[in-house]
Every structure is written in C-alpha cells, then in structure tokens.
Amino acid sequence: MSRIKSARVIITCPGRNFVTLLIETSDGVTGLGDATLNGRELAVASYLSEHVVPMLIGRDAHRIEDVWQFLYKGAYWRRGPVTMAAIAAVDMALWDIKGKVAGLPLYQLLGGASREGCMVYGHANGRDIEETIDNALHYKEQGYRAIRLQSGVPGLAATYGVSKDRYFYEPADADLPTESLWSTEKYMRSVPPLFQKARDALGWDVHLLHDVHHRCTPIEAGRLGKELEPFRLFWLEDATPAENQAAFRVIRQHTTTPLAVGEVFNTIWDAKQLIEEQLIDYIRMTVVHGGGITHLRRVASLADLYQVRTGCHGATDLSPVCMAAALHFGLSVPNFGIQEYMRHTDETDAVFPHAYRLADGMLHPGDAPGLGVTIDEALAARYEYKRAYLPVARLEDGTVFSW
Ligand SMILES: O=C(O)C(=O)C[C@H](O)[C@H](O)CO
Numbered sequence: 001m002s003r004i005k006s007a008r009v010i011i012t013c014p015g016r017n018f019v020t021l022l023i024e025t026s027d028g029v030t031g032l033g034d035a036t037l038n039g040r041e042l043a044v045a046s047y048l049s050e051h052v053v054p055m056l057i058g059r060d061a062h063r064i065e066d067v068w069q070f071l072y073k074g075a076y077w078r079r080g081p082v083t084m085a086a087i088a089a090v091d092m093a094l095w096d097i098k099g100k101v102a103g104l105p106l107y108q109l110l111g112g113a114s115r116e117g118c119m120v121y122g123h124a125n126g127r128d129i130e131e132t133i134d135n136a137l138h139y140k141e142q143g144y145r146a147i148r149l150q151s152g153v154p155g156l157a158a159t160y161g162v163s164k165d166r167y168f169y170e171p172a173d174a175d176l177p178t179e180s181l182w183s184t185e186k187y188m189r190s191v192p193p194l195f196q197k198a199r200d201a202l203g204w205d206v207h208l209l210h211d212v213h214h215r216c217t218p219i220e221a222g223r224l225g226k227e228l229e230p231f232r233l234f235w236l237e238d239a240t241p242a243e244n245q246a247a248f249r250v251i252r253q254h255t256t257t258p259l260a261v262g263e264v265f266n267t268i269w270d271a272k273q274l275i276e277e278q279l280i281d282y283i284r285m286t287v288v289h290g291g292g293i294t295h296l297r298r299v300a301s302l303a304d305l306y307q308v309r310t311g312c313h314g315a316t317d318l319s320p321v322c323m324a325a326a327l328h329f330g331l332s333v334p335n336f337g338i339q340e341y342m343r344h345t346d347e348t349d350a351v352f353p354h355a356y357r358l359a360d361g362m363l364h365p366g367d368a369p370g371l372g373v374t375i376d377e378a379l380a381a382r383y384e385y386k387r388a389y390l391p392v393a394r395l396e397d398g399t400v401f402s403w
Pocket residue numbers: 038171211213263313314315316317340390
C-alpha cells in the first residue's frame with residue numbers, strides 16, 4: 001500500500017505569494033497541490049501545517065475520496081475559503097500521485113479527453129477605451145478566441161481589474177490594503193461605449209467577456225446586461241454579490257446577457273440555487289478554492305443537469321499547479337465552457353515548470369503523468385513571502401463597498 005510518508009507546505013513569492021502542498025508517499029512518489037488564497041496565504045499554510053498534515057501521515061494515498069470526506073466532515077467547521085483551499089491542496093496532490101502511479105495524465109483518470117483543448121480567454125485592459133481595444137487587438141492577433149475587456153472608468157483614479165501592465169495583472173498591491181474609490185454611475189456610463197467600439201474594432205468572430213466584480217446591485221446589473229445585449233457578450237461576470245443567490249432572479253428578469261459567477265465560492269452549496277434555477281450560465285469555481293478535483297467534479301455534474309457550463313477562474317494568484325489541475329478537469333468534463341488564462345510571469349513559470357501549452361487559442365494540459373507540473377524548490381526558496389493585500393473599495397462618500 002502506498003502510504004503518505006510526509007507532507008509539507010512551500011511558500012514562495014516569485015513576484016506574488018503562492019502556497020503549495022507537497023505530499024510524498026512511502027514509494028517515493030510526490031504530488032503537488034495549490035493552496036494559494038490571495039491576501040490570506042498564511043492562514044491556509046497554517047491550517048495545512050498545524051491541523052491537516054498531522055492527520056495525513058500514514059494514510060493510504062490512494063483513498064482520495066475518503067481523505068476528502070475525513071477532512072471536510074471531520075473538521076466539524078465546514079466550508080469557507082481557508083478550509084476548502086486546504087482540502088483542495090490535499091486533493092490535488094493525491095490526484096497528482098494517483099496519475100503518476102498509473103503513468104497517466106490526470107485527465108485520463110477523469111474519463112479521458114472530451115475535446116481537443118480548453119478554449120481560453122485573455123485579459124485585455126487599458127486606462128481608456130482606446131488602450132483597451134488596442135490591447136484586445138493584440139490578443140486577437142495572437143489567436144485568442146475570447147477576450148475579456150476591462151477599461152478605466154472616466155472620473156475614477158483607479159479601477160480594480162485594470163492592470164497597469166499590458167499582460168500581467170497582480171491585484172494584491174500593497175503591504176496593507178489600498179483603498180480605491182468607486183462610482184457605479186460613472187462605471188455604468190462607460191461600459192456600453194467600450195463594447196460598441198470593441199465590436200466595431202474586433203468584429204464578431206471573437207468572444208467578448210466582462211467582469212463587474214460584484215459592483216452592481218441586482219437591478220443595476222439587469223440594466224447593464226440589457227444595455228450590453230446588442231454586443232452579444234459571452235458572459236457578464238460577478239454582476240452582483242452572490243451570497244443571496246436569489247438576487248440573480250432580478251437580473252435574469254431583465255436581460256439575456258449570459259451570467260457567470262463563482263470564483264469566490266468554495267462549496268457546491270454556494271452555487272446550488274443559482275444552478276438549479278438556471279440563474280447563471282457559467283460557474284466560475286476552480287480547483288484551488290472549490291475543494292479540489294473531487295468536489296469540483298460534483299459541481300460540474302450538478303451544473304450539467306441544468307445546462308450550466310464551467311468557466312474556471314484562472315487569475316495569476318492561482319498557481320500553475322491549479323492551472324494544470326483545472327486544465328485536466330476542463331479537458332475531460334462534458335460541460336466545459338471556457339478557461340480563464342492570465343499568463344503567469346516568467347519568474348513564476350520558472351518556479352513551477354509545467355506541461356500545459358497554449359496553441360490556437362486553447363490550452364492543453366499535456367500528457368505528463370499526473371498534473372504535469374513540478375516545483376523547483378531551490379528556486380522557490382529564493383523568493384521570500386511578502387505580505388500583500390487585495391485593495392478595498394469605497395464609494396465616493398467613503399462607504400465601504402463590494403468588489
Ligand atoms: O480573474 C478574475 O476574474 C478576477 O476577478 C481576479 C480576482 O479579482 C483575483 O483573482 C482575486 O485575487
């Protein structure tokens with residue numbers, strides 16, 4: 001029997017923090033799991049090191065479901081981003097090990113490939129509409145079939161989701177949270193012109209997406225979705241905060257623009273009503289924050305019953321380990337929709353060499369056994385943890401607001 005001999009947490013910061021769990025079995029097989037939770041990394045690292053790792057030692061490494069149930073139900077305190085990111089990391093590492101022992105890429109263990117590759121969307125952004133569209137044209141020239149557009153809002157000094165860099169975007173920007181002002185009115189005036197000009201410049205053979213980052217009320221989101229209908233968006237993301245899943249009924253009553261939500265969800269319960277009432281079209285949960293491969297498969301299976309497709313989160317604060325796991329999952333799952341792909345920096349890719357490759361607007365996980373990703377521990381050790389927080393939004397009158 002292949003028992004868990006050791007498990008350790010590796011924290012590295014090649015430009016941004018990543019938390020990785022490395023499990024080794026009695027047969028010397030290792031597996032990796034991403035445990036990164038942007039802005040709360042040490043909470044997950046501690047949850048793993050202090051509370052989970054001691055329980056793993058000696059367990060059968062192949063009993064993935066049993067370990068998952070033990071960690072979820074055995075904790076008593078269920079759900080939440082810290083708990084589920086820790087469980088996800090264990091789950092990813094055990095699936096990685098199982099693939100390596102079988103000599104198969106993970107997607108083969110999940111039922112094999114259901115498609116040739118995973119269509120991705122890139123992030124085009126800019127300080128104004130012209131710069132954003134110029135960036136989008138660049139992505140189209142590179143063969144991207146789908147592009148997310150985020151543009152600065154006239155009258156606002158900074159807009160979350162709009163990078164200062166053409167390619168790379170790092171939302172955690174300071175040792176203590178920066179505060180940025182928000183105006184929904186100014187924002188809503190700026191979005192329809194962005195997509196009008198985008199369609200004029202990019203045409204109709206590329207999918208366009210947009211992320212609201214929870215900054216509209218349901219009725220505002222309904223109006224925005226309706227105003228964007230002529231531009232046929234692939235999706236409007238995080239239109240309103242989703243703790244109240246029923247709020248999406250209001251949006252649905254007013255618009256046919258497809259809706260995506262879920263990157264901040266961590267269990268199926270966060271999405272159950274949204275899926276069962278078909279209040280959304282895409283579920284954004286991904287492997288690291290959604291409880292691992294084992295749990296995300298359950299979410300995808302429920303979603304499939306209601307014609308809801310996957311659209312896994314794939315920002316740069318999810319490590320290449322999570323990206324690899326999401327691609328194995330996405331290649332196999334029947335109701336795949338799209339995979340977000342914010343390219344990691346060369347620094348990060350050097351710490352996490354991986355098999356996944358981009359071609360023709362699609363990512364493929366590759367055919368290396370397991371996840372097909374490794375960690376260069378010596379290089380990782382050279383990048384010390386550096387505390388960094390996501391910003392906090394306030395309205396112009398000072399009220400703390402959603403984002
Ligand atoms: O990638 C997206 O859609 C995002 O919304 C990025 C998130 O804000 C980011 O991952 C938070 O850490």
